[in-house]
Amino acid sequence: MARKPPTTPRKKASQQRSRATVEALVEATARILVREGFEKASTNRIADVAGVSVGSLYQYFPSKEALVAAVIDRHNEAIMRLVRAAFAEVADLPIEKAVRRLVTVAIEAHHIDPDLHRILAEQIPRSGHLAEVEAYSHEIHALVRAYLERHRKDMRKIDPALAAFMCVSTIEAIAHNTVLNGAEMLSEKMVKVLVDETTRMVVGYLR
Amino acid sequence: MARKPPTTPRKKASQQRSRATVEALVEATARILVREGFEKASTNRIADVAGVSVGSLYQYFPSKEALVAAVIDRHNEAIMRLVRAAFAEVADLPIEKAVRRLVTVAIEAHHIDPDLHRILAEQIPRSGHLAEVEAYSHEIHALVRAYLERHRKDMRKIDPALAAFMCVSTIEAIAHNTVLNGAEMLSEKMVKVLVDETTRMVVGYLR
Amino acid sequence: MARKPPTTPRKKASQQRSRATVEALVEATARILVREGFEKASTNRIADVAGVSVGSLYQYFPSKEALVAAVIDRHNEAIMRLVRAAFAEVADLPIEKAVRRLVTVAIEAHHIDPDLHRILAEQIPRSGHLAEVEAYSHEIHALVRAYLERHRKDMRKIDPALAAFMCVSTIEAIAHNTVLNGAEMLSEKMVKVLVDETTRMVVGYLR
Amino acid sequence: MARKPPTTPRKKASQQRSRATVEALVEATARILVREGFEKASTNRIADVAGVSVGSLYQYFPSKEALVAAVIDRHNEAIMRLVRAAFAEVADLPIEKAVRRLVTVAIEAHHIDPDLHRILAEQIPRSGHLAEVEAYSHEIHALVRAYLERHRKDMRKIDPALAAFMCVSTIEAIAHNTVLNGAEMLSEKMVKVLVDETTRMVVGYLR
DNA sequence: CATGAATGAGACTTCATTCAT
DNA sequence: TATGAATGAAGTCTCATTCAT
Structure with a gap:
């Protein structure tokens, strides 16, 4: 585990699909945070709720922290x-x-x-x-x-x-x-x- | 929804040695919380800093939560x-x-x-x-x-x-x-x- | 009385690699059971013998019991x-x-x-x-x-x-x-x- | 943990109190086995139910195995x-x-x-x-x-x-x-x- | 770009056993 | 001899992250 992973979005989400994915991820994070608490907000669960794969999550956010930051x-x-x-x-x-x-x-x-x-x-x-x-x-x-x-x-x-x-x-x-x-x-x-x-x-x- | 692990102390520290152990554990928890943050306050680390074994920790506190509660x-x-x-x-x-x-x-x-x-x-x-x-x-x-x-x-x-x-x-x-x-x-x-x-x-x- | 952890497989192994992993895990469990007895069949040991990580084990089986059940x-x-x-x-x-x-x-x-x-x-x-x-x-x-x-x-x-x-x-x-x-x-x-x-x-x- | 702890009773329980203690321990073991299952039959719990201290348990039985054997x-x-x-x-x-x-x-x-x-x-x-x-x-x-x-x-x-x-x-x-x-x-x-x-x-x- | 299988460090907790009192 | 506090190895399981496909 890297000690201090970056927390800024990885790319500009220039294309439309990208933006939708990013939005879905942030939304999913917020919803899980509210409905299930911080403990349950694992990256796998977030990706799941957002309807994308963990891989994609890491395409747009370099760490879980970055997601929460968003x-x-x-x-x-x-x-x-x-x-x-x-x-x-x-x-x-x-x-x-x-x-x-x-x-x-x-x-x-x-x-x-x-x-x-x-x-x-x-x-x-x-x-x-x-x-x-x-x-x-x-x-x-x-x-x-x-x-x-x-x-x-x-x-x-x-x-x-x-x-x-x-x-x-x-x-x-x-x-x-x-x-x-x-x-x-x-x-x-x-x-x-x-x-x-x-x-x-x-x-x-x-x- | 969430299982509720107990947060009340497990046994009264009757002997003198026990009381010292309990005190050391609470003190260690507080110190780690302050110096290293909640994330770092693992039960092993707490026991370590308190100078006792994890086993002793669980003799007196049924969970990490109970320690924080104390x-x-x-x-x-x-x-x-x-x-x-x-x-x-x-x-x-x-x-x-x-x-x-x-x-x-x-x-x-x-x-x-x-x-x-x-x-x-x-x-x-x-x-x-x-x-x-x-x-x-x-x-x-x-x-x-x-x-x-x-x-x-x-x-x-x-x-x-x-x-x-x-x-x-x-x-x-x-x-x-x-x-x-x-x-x-x-x-x-x-x-x-x-x-x-x-x-x-x-x-x-x-x- | 006892909490009942699930004993049914966690996800269907859809890809080929997955199926191989599942197979290896069940096989490893059987072998350890036979050669070393139930006591030695820890999840870490099973994963080890199967040549996969514990994480993978828990990707497919929600508990040790589930493995034995398989x-x-x-x-x-x-x-x-x-x-x-x-x-x-x-x-x-x-x-x-x-x-x-x-x-x-x-x-x-x-x-x-x-x-x-x-x-x-x-x-x-x-x-x-x-x-x-x-x-x-x-x-x-x-x-x-x-x-x-x-x-x-x-x-x-x-x-x-x-x-x-x-x-x-x-x-x-x-x-x-x-x-x-x-x-x-x-x-x-x-x-x-x-x-x-x-x-x-x-x-x-x-x- | 010793690989093969002895499983024979430690002493002849020559005195009356000793025999009562031994009996209480065996009885407690049987009861816990029946009522709570093997998993719950820890030596501490057995001693507790028998109304003696763990120390006393080990005075009369060299290991948990010996108790079950009895x-x-x-x-x-x-x-x-x-x-x-x-x-x-x-x-x-x-x-x-x-x-x-x-x-x-x-x-x-x-x-x-x-x-x-x-x-x-x-x-x-x-x-x-x-x-x-x-x-x-x-x-x-x-x-x-x-x-x-x-x-x-x-x-x-x-x-x-x-x-x-x-x-x-x-x-x-x-x-x-x-x-x-x-x-x-x-x-x-x-x-x-x-x-x-x-x-x-x-x-x-x-x- | 997306997928999801795989990783493995590390968290929490238990329990047989020892030993100072 | 009895007590019970202390020990710490070992077990189960999670989760952020990577990488082959």
Whole structure:
């Protein structure tokens, strides 16, 4: 077993069939991860579920890690699409409105695929892709910080980096716990209440 | 779906030698988890590091899971000792003072063994240990809720369970991120700032 | 009570190479059973003798039991080929001739691979293989019973199932003991005498 | 692990407590063999069930094999007590009566502890005690042969050794199959029928 | 390019036996 | 002599990865 197998996709999947295969593999990995857990996600099983041979799997992904990395990436990209859009929307909105929107998006983002989210949260450290994931984290902090600096005059005096850290930590945690803690808190109404509360907490903090 | 191997210790260590062995095994597990990661924590390696034979390992722990469970428990117990003491101290203090103390304790608790904490939080497969961990989580929520109910007259009207959820999520997240984000935020002064900020956020929210 | 690991082959050997591997594994198992006994028949050793890797073994057989089951089956199938042919031959023969032929075949059948036969009879844990073995046993009883019913008019009045039980037990035991008791009783002449005696016993019983 | 550990009892169990311990160990072994199978009969488990420590087990039995051997011996002795008594009773009886009694005893003997009998039949080859067991087998053949020689004038001309082989094989097989085939054939009446039939077969053969 | 048979290191676990107390 | 903790060889089985076809 090679100590550090590469984790970047092997080729550009230039042809159509290739792309379909790659997609099938990533999808199969995600599904197995969610439905059967990390332990069961062997490369043979993944290839099987994807409907291709192990050989083909290794044609496109140099290692199992690379496959998991691709799943992580796909999921994070989906989240980031929501998040980036929300920040664009919100750039000129007043604090209260902006925060409310961002909190809502945070919860929505955790709803994209909660089970996958939970599994990936566990697997990321093992996947050797902390760096990529931290890039997303940094991006979010930067977005928040940019918003805060832009609206600094409507807030109390506070270091923007520190405030960003506080806000991101808080919102992320509440969204995470809300969604991952399962069915008990998922009613429409409950979500609305949580958005209200979180907004109140963050806005109160910033002012 | 999954077979559930037991995760409770196999026999009580009655003699002195036994207790030393058990202790050595748990300690070795924790050390390997921290220094080499979950993947490397094989039963043979654990026994090796503990200076005993695999046979002895299985004399006291019915599975690898049970060993990890013991580590989790030991760590959570250490945290809970701090936390319970803090709540006892704080029971009659006014909100501001109480929150400040609890935030401080949260950060201290994450400092008990930050590396182990990180591993346990990130790298341990949740399945199988959920029960143990949730028990502690519930206890903390209950403690916070009890405090809030006791001091309800000094706060705005708010559902105690909901408020507990908000406060625990927030404080826990900030403490977690503060400690786990590594060396950059660990200065005495920085910690004080973070305690101030978190206290302000939570107190502002409750009033 | 006991978990029941599967004992049926894991996948059909579709390609030629596969079939050779499967064959080699079953053959190796039989050889080790005979030459070194059940205890020595570890999966690693079997794979080794078969000239393949353990991995390949588990590609085709889900457990050690399954391998043993395959050996049993192969042996029983070989026996049953003789036995079925003999019953076909004998269907219309008069009792004396028929019994003589069947006794002879019973001894021949035990000669197919006497050492393997002994091991299978004596040393294989019954649990798990009972089903397969009983199927053959039932088939033999049914064949005998069918013959007896067909020739009922040449015999005394007797329950065919009971008579089948008596005849099969007797013939099987004598053939078994004859062959397994080793070299001392294997002379041509001795076999003839034993066939005579057994025939006399059984025919005398039926008439 | 020593290649060939001794299988004879280590000491004479001269004292009373010793004898009780030895008895408890043999009994525990038999019970585990019957109730949980050979696989579960580990020395630790045996000691546990016997209510003594493993250390004590090895005080009295030099190996697990020796323990199994003791069980085999105890069981065979019990059988042989019946058998010897029966032959004594039968020595001067006419053939028909004698055979009937011996067949009955054979079935009774198999009833002493059928489950243990079945397990032991499997384990004897592994136990390295074939020799002792064959001694019993020889004894039985000798007893039958002696009877046959004594009553030779009431039979057709036949080699006594051969006739003994035929009779023992037949009676043993029928008794074995009758008892081991389980509940379906155990009614009082059925046993009587089987005794009748077996007697008829054997007597018919001898005359 | 695809296939899937083959590989083999290594993980987990058991158990007969020894030996310090 | 009894105890039971400790040992470690050995067994079963999995799975990431390679490579002949």
